[in-house]
Structures are given as structure tokens and as C-alpha cells.
Amino acid sequence: MNLEKLPKFTFWRGVLVVILAAGFYSTLLRFTKGLGAATHLSDRFPWGLWIGFDVICGVGLAAGGFTLAATVYVFNLRRFHPVLRPSILTAFLGYALVAVALLYDLGRPYNIWHPLIMWNPHSVMFEVAWCVMLYLTVLALEFSPAVFEHFRMQKPLKLFKAITIPLVIAGVLLSTLHQSSLGSLFLIVPSKLHPYWYSPLLPLFFFISAVGTGMGIVIFESNLSARAFGRELEMPLLAALGRAMAVVLGLYGILRLQDLWRRGALVHLREPSTETVLFALEMVLGLLTPLFMLLFRRVREDREGLFAAAVLVITGFLLNRLNVSITGLEYSAHAHYFPKWTEVAVTLSMVGMMFLCFALAVRYLNVFEAEPSGEMRGVEA
Amino acid sequence: MSKAILVDTTRCVGCQRCVAACKLVNGLLKGSRSDFLTTDSLRTLGPDTDLALDETGDDELSANALNVVQTRGSVYVRRFCMHCQDPTCVSVCPVGAFRKTAAGPVVYEEERCMGCRYCMMACPFGVPRYEWNKVLTPRVKKCNMCAPRQAKGLKPACTEVCPVQAGIFGEREDLMREAETRLRQEPAKYLQYVYGEQEVGGTSVLYLSAVPFEGLGLPVNLPHDALPTYTWRVLSEIPTEVALGGALLGGIWWITKRREEVAKAEREGGKRP
Numbered sequence: 001m002n003l004e005k006l007p008k009f010t011f012w013r014g015v016l017v018v019i020l021a022a023g024f025y026s027t028l029l030r031f032t033k034g035l036g037a038a039t040h041l042s043d044r045f046p047w048g049l050w051i052g053f054d055v056i057c058g059v060g061l062a063a064g065g066f067t068l069a070a071t072v073y074v075f076n077l078r079r080f081h082p083v084l085r086p087s088i089l090t091a092f093l094g095y096a097l098v099a100v101a102l103l104y105d106l107g108r109p110y111n112i113w114h115p116l117i118m119w120n121p122h123s124v125m126f127e128v129a130w131c132v133m134l135y136l137t138v139l140a141l142e143f144s145p146a147v148f149e150h151f152r153m154q155k156p157l158k159l160f161k162a163i164t165i166p167l168v169i170a171g172v173l174l175s176t177l178h179q180s181s182l183g184s185l186f187l188i189v190p191s192k193l194h195p196y197w198y199s200p201l202l203p204l205f206f207f208i209s210a211v212g213t214g215m216g217i218v219i220f221e222s223n224l225s226a227r228a229f230g231r232e233l234e235m236p237l238l239a240a241l242g243r244a245m246a247v248v249l250g251l252y253g254i255l256r257l258q259d260l261w262r263r264g265a266l267v268h269l270r271e272p273s274t275e276t277v278l279f280a281l282e283m284v285l286g287l288l289t290p291l292f293m294l295l296f297r298r299v300r301e302d303r304e305g306l307f308a309a310a311v312l313v314i315t316g317f318l319l320n321r322l323n324v325s326i327t328g329l330e331y332s333a334h335a336h337y338f339p340k341w342t343e344v345a346v347t348l349s350m351v352g353m354m355f356l357c358f359a360l361a362v363r364y365l366n367v368f369e370a371e372p373s374g375e376m377r378g379v380e381a
Numbered sequence: 382m383s384k385a386i387l388v389d390t391t392r393c394v395g396c397q398r399c400v401a402a403c404k405l406v407n408g409l410l411k412g413s414r415s416d417f418l419t420t421d422s423l424r425t426l427g428p429d430t431d432l433a434l435d436e437t438g439d440d441e442l443s444a445n446a447l448n449v450v451q452t453r454g455s456v457y458v459r460r461f462c463m464h465c466q467d468p469t470c471v472s473v474c475p476v477g478a479f480r481k482t483a484a485g486p487v488v489y490e491e492e493r494c495m496g497c498r499y500c501m502m503a504c505p506f507g508v509p510r511y512e513w514n515k516v517l518t519p520r521v522k523k524c525n526m527c528a529p530r531q532a533k534g535l536k537p538a539c540t541e542v543c544p545v546q547a548g549i550f551g552e553r554e555d556l557m558r559e560a561e562t563r564l565r566q567e568p569a570k571y572l573q574y575v576y577g578e579q580e581v582g583g584t585s586v587l588y589l590s591a592v593p594f595e596g597l598g599l600p601v602n603l604p605h606d607a608l609p610t611y612t613w614r615v616l617s618e619i620p621t622e623v624a625l626g627g628a629l630l631g632g633i634w635w636i637t638k639r640r641e642e643v644a645k646a647e648r649e650g651g652k653r654p
Contacts, residue, residue, distance in 0.1 A: 036513030043443065043510045046501035074630050076637035107496020107511065107519040111476075114495050118476040124612050125475035125499045127619070169630045173623055180615075187611045188473055188503045191602045203615055333507075 016352050023349025026342035030104055038342045044335035049343045052325035054101030054350060056182050057318055058094050059132075060206075063214030064221070065091025065139060066175035073168040080241075082234050085146060086225065086367055087218050092139040093354045098132060104346055124184045131178035138171040146365040179210040186324055192332040195265040196279040197324045205256060209317055212248035215241045216313035223307045229362055239300045242309065246294035249313065253287050275331065278323050286316010383485035384531065385553035385585040386540060387560055388459055390597065391570060393547035395450055395457035399539035400439070401432035403448040403461075406527060406538040410436055423533055426541040444512045444522040448539055451598060456590070458597040459548065461539075462487060462508045462524040463577060464585035465607070470500040470509060472609035478521075485553070485585045486526035494521060505581050505603055526585070553585055560589055582607030 030038035041048050064087040071077050072084050103109040115129040141160070148157045160167075183206030186193055199205065219238050226233045260266050269276060290312040299305035330336060339347075361367055404410050406422045410433055439446040448461040468487045471479040478493040479500065496519055501509045512519040527537035535541075540550040549556070560575045576588035580603045588599065595601045 032516065034514050034516040034519065035511075041513065043441075043501070043513075044507070046498040046511060070630070074634045074637070076634070076641060105497075107498065107515075108494060108517075109496075111493075111495035114476040114493060118493055120472075120475055120477040122472045122609060122613060122616065123475045123477075123499070124616065125473060125497055127616060129475050165634055169627060169634070172630055173626050176626060177619065177622070184612055184615050185499070187615065188469060188608050189505075190604060190608070190611065191505055191600055200611075 016356065019345065019348045019352045022341075022345035023352075026345040026349075027104075029342055030346070035105075035107060038340070038346075040337060040340040040343065042335065042337075044333045045329075045337040047325060048337055049326075049339040049347055050101050050105040052322050053318075054347055055098050055105070056321045056325050058098045058101065059178060059182060060210045060213055060317055060321060061217055061314075062091035062094030062098075062139075063175065063179060063210035064217040065094075065142075065214070066172050067211050067214035068218060069142065069168045070172045073165060074172065080237060082368070083218050083222055083237060083241075085143075086221060087214075088139060088142050089146075089358060089361055089367055090217065090221055092136075092143050093357055095132065095136045095139055096357075097350050097354055099136060100350060101347075102132075124181055124188070127177065127181045128185065131174055131181060135171065135174040135178055138167060138174060141167055142171060146361070146367060150365050175210075176207060180204065180207040182206050183324075189329070192329055193324065194275050194328040194331055195263065195268060196260070196275055197320075197328040199259050199263065201255065201259050202324070205252070205259075208248060208252045208255070209320060212245055212252060213313055213317040215245040215248070216310040216317070219245075219306055219310035220314060223303070223310075225362065225368065228359070229368070231368060233303060235301065235303065238306060242294050242300040242306050245310075245313065246291060246300075249287060249291045249294070253291060256283075256287075273331075275323075275328065278319065278327055282316055282319040282323060286312060286319050290316070382552055382554070383483065383585060384526070384550065385464070385485060385556050385587060386526070386537065386548055386550055387556040387587045387589070388548050389563070389589045390456055390458050390547070391589065391591050392545050393450070393457040393459065394545055395452065396544065397434055397437035397450055398428075398432055398542045398544065399459060399548060400437040400446070400448055400450055401434050402426055402430070402538040402542040403524070404436060404446070405432065406530065407447060409445050409447070422529055423535065425535065426538055428542060428544045430542055432542065442508065442510055442523075444510045444520075447510075447522060447524040453597050454592070456592055456597065458588075458590075458599075459539075460508075460598070461586070462526070463506050463580075464524075464526055465581055466583040466585065467581070467607035467609055469503045469505060469581065469608045472612065473499045473503040475499070482528060484528070484531055486528040486531065487523075488525045488528050489521055489523065491518070491520045496521075503608070505600060505608060507600075553587075556587055560587055563589060579605045581605070 026038060035041060039048060039050075068080060068084045068087045071080050102112065106112060115126055116133075120126050145157055145160055148160070180203035183202035183204070186198070186202055187200065190198055219241055222233060222238060225231060269280075290309040293299045293305065293309045293312075299309060326337060406424075406426075408421070437450075439449045440451060442449055442460060448459065450457050450459050464485060464487045465481075468479065468481050471477075471481050471487065474494075475497065476493045476495060478490050479487060480490070481487050498511060498521070500521060501507075501511060508523050510522045512522065527535070527539075530537060536550045540548045549559070551559075557575065557578065564571050564573055564575070570591055572590050572593065574590075574594070576590070576594050576599060577584040577586055580600075582605065588594065588597070590597055593601075
């Protein structure tokens, strides 16, 4: 055997192997012994990490895709084009993660197609199911030109050029519905979700924060890929995104605070509870700090500063989603939930697979395009 | 007109006969004690029927206990599905696996279920339970108010075996009248409130109590609106949102494209296209 042909063994590859092995064991456990054996879910706590993180956070983290697609194609801000394709790829991988996570979490995964024929338009979950199916399709189509280019297939490229705009608009509409519907999921639990997080405006909050975080993701991922693939950073573009992110965060902050004030939820701040700590963390660390940082041009135009702000925004987003879907429900469930290691292993494996797929796509397809040549330029969505 | 159950917690003596009867007719007894598939689910029962009382005593509802009697201080309180008038589980299920029947019971069809457990998340009373350890065909489990028995003209098993009439079965309107009569006749004994009359839009299980309902473990922070209205308010706007959103985005695209064309034409020194 020729050892030189094998991939080099680096630290991160080692970590990935360990994670995937643990994930493989957990997968076997889940599908041979059931949810009870593979998770810490219970009758009091029927949703855990796989829904709270993989599905609800996964969808949110994919928000960079539709935000940038709208920016480039609908608002015609072409200069953002260089960061569009990697965001579409991230969004596609994020949604794939959601779909796979659902197969683990559903008690009867072989019935996942039932919403296609068994309709209940009164159910937010029905809306969610359709959004996942349709938007995953749209994202696959939006990314497909990269594949067609690779195989030099001119005909499909031309075809896709013709339907770019309707496709992008459909994607934006589906994303808007889907991001907000994840918030709507929790409108039905007014007596269960802590007042810090329950609000009739949940769908709006979920949508706005997804747009803000979508920009954060683009900044975050541009930095990481610049480091990993030795590319130049599109700093002026990212600084502009940072400014837009500040505007969105500001709007979100104002809406959130006035809603908390109007509902009288801020009185709970006097209670020294876990909820208060988590709420304060979410608001200060994930919202106010990055917002303050981004107000300064010096921070926005500084590579490290902007990266730090983006990381904080993403952290705040994750905290918010986990608070709404898990910790904010603990006080009424009179139960504590902490994921079993096998749940964590499955989640980490899927995130690992996402990174792996991203790296492979970058290696074999034209993800970070240099100016594409005239004839080859299809739909770079 | 639909059927309901009135539970008078001041009458319950905690004998657990309703729990044993429930296990019998739902095939939840261990080993061969239940002849479920043949006769048990539809057999006639009475206050004297011999029941497997040694298999009762669960504190909490579970996939094997769809009806439990809890001890709260000196009071016994029976907990099972409330069979809401406008049930949250029916509205949240993406595949319509739950249905409120005209007769009153809220029933579940396992063939439709994909196991997302949104019903468990959403139920304001925390009733639905899951078969966590089944690998291939886990089901959501909850009381169905003995819908199959009702279809045969029988009463729910739990109300048939009660020796003290702590749980009675009848038309909801009749039971409401009965509850109000009891409150009026013994105002000193009862808290003047029928739990379930208005909670989340009204339920088909009604409770009377001498002590505050909070002390019985029943949620007291529920709105009087049916919860499905909370999500329908948003869901019903979707067609409008899609139409307006599509028009808006299309309009913006048209304007930005036109602007680009004009700018290009002017750069090239020609006339406006």
C-alpha cells in the first residue's frame, strides 16, 4: 500500500475521526434500542438537543444564504457576489443537517413524508415540514451551477440563468416563512415558556435575529475559510455587512426590549434564577456587546474586531434559540434536561460532516469563484 | 352535544379502581392478566367487578398508565386527558393524527403519526406520553375516554367502576348543570369554581374541589382562549404574506434592474432604452 496517498493525519482530522466514531456508535444505539436508550428525553421533556440545536439553530445558521441571495439579486448589490456562493453552500449544508437530524429525532422516521399527503394547515409543524422540503430543494438548485460548471454542462447552466430570479424570490419567501415559523412553534405554549422568551412577537423576533445572524455567519465563515484555504479576505465587503448587521441588531434590540417592557417581563430580573442569568447572558453578551462594538468603524474595519463581533452575535443567537426551545421550558416542566453523551455525539458528527462537506466542495468545485469567465458564468447563486 | 366526565375530588377515596379498570380495558396489565384482544376492551364493568388493584398506584401518567390517582395532601386527584373542546394536540399535529370526535373524546391514529412529539410539547396539561423504548413503532399514549366503548353504548371504564361516583359520565351540558347544583347546595364545602369550564376554551373533563386547584397540581395559569387561536392568527396570514412578499421582492428587483439598464445606457451615451 502506498502510504503517501493517504490523507495527512492532522490534529483536527484526528478529532473528526473520534467524533464520527462516537456518532456511529450513537446512531446504532438510536436505531436499535430506540430514543429512550440514546437520549435523555422524557415525557416531561420531549424535545432536546436534536430539535433545540440541530433543527432550530441549524435553520437559523443557514440564514446567510437567503439574506445574501436577496442582497445580490433582488437589491442588485453585485459587489457582495464573491461571498454569495459560500453562503448558499453553508445554507444547503445547514438544511441537510436539519433533515438528517429529523430522521434521528422522529419516533417514526419512515413516516417523514406523511405531511406531503396528510395535511393539517392549522399546525405550525406542518408549515415547518413544507418549508424544510421546499427550501432544501431551492438551495440545491441555487448551488447546482457550481456542479454544472465543474462538469462543463452548458445547457443546464443556461436554463438556470433563466429561472434565477424566481428561484431567489421563492427562496427568500420560504426562508422568511420558515425562520419565523420556528418562532411560531412556541406561540402555542404561553403557560409553559418563561416570560423572558414567550411573546406574541416570537415569529418576528426569530426572523429578524436570523437575518442579523445570517450576516454574522457570512463574516465568520469568510474568516475561517480565508484561514483554512489561504485566501484573501473581502474586508470592505465584510465591513459593510458588519454595518448592516449593527442596524438589524439595533432594530431587534429595540423591539425585544419594548416587548419585554410592555409585557412586564422585566420584573423577573429581581429573581436570582437560572433563567435570569441566561437571559442576561443572551442580552448582554449576544446583543448589547456586539452592537456596541459594531458602532465603531475601527472595529468594523478590523479583521479580528469584526470576527469577534460576529462570534458574539452567533453565540447570542444560539443562546436565544436554546433558551426558547429548552431552558425556558424547564421551570414549567419541573424537570431538568441535559443531553446524553450520545445525543451530543450525533450532533457533533453532523456538524463535523458539514465542515467536511464544505471542505470537499471547496476543493472540487468553484465555491470561492475568481471572476468567472464569460461563457461559463451561469447562475452563481 | 358531546360527552364529558365530571370529577368531584371531594368524593374520591383513592381506591384506585378506576386506574385498574383503565389498565384492563387498554391492555396495559402485565402478563396474561388481560384478555384485551378478545373481550376486555368492551366488557361490561361495575362497582363490584374484581380488578387487578395490585398493579395500580403509579404517581405519574406514563405510556402504561393513562389514568392515575395522585395524593395531594389529604385529597385524591385523578389525572388523565382533559379532552379539550378545541384541543391543542389536534391543532399542532402536522399530519392530523389527533381528532376531536363529535362524541367528545380526542382520539389518536398511530398510522399517521411520525413521532415529532409536538403534541407533548404543546399540551397545556402535559398529558400525552411516549413509548420511549420502542424502536420501530413508538406511539403517543393518552386516555381516549374509552371511545371504542362509547361507540358500543358503554360508559368509560373509569366511571363505571367507581364505588363512590367521584367520576360521572354524561353530556357536558348536563354535567355543568350538575356541578353548579353541587356548588350551590354545599357552598361551604366547595371552592366556587368548575375547573375546565373555561380553561383553554373549555374541556370535556371537569373538576370540583374543596381546596385551591393549584394544590391539586392542575395548571392555573391557563388563558381562557383556545390555544390553537394563538398559532392560527399567524398561520392564516401566510397566503397574504406570500403574495405581498412576492410582489414586493419582484418590484424591488424590477426597479434595481431598470436602474442598472438606465445607468448603462447613459454611460454609453445613448438614449434611455
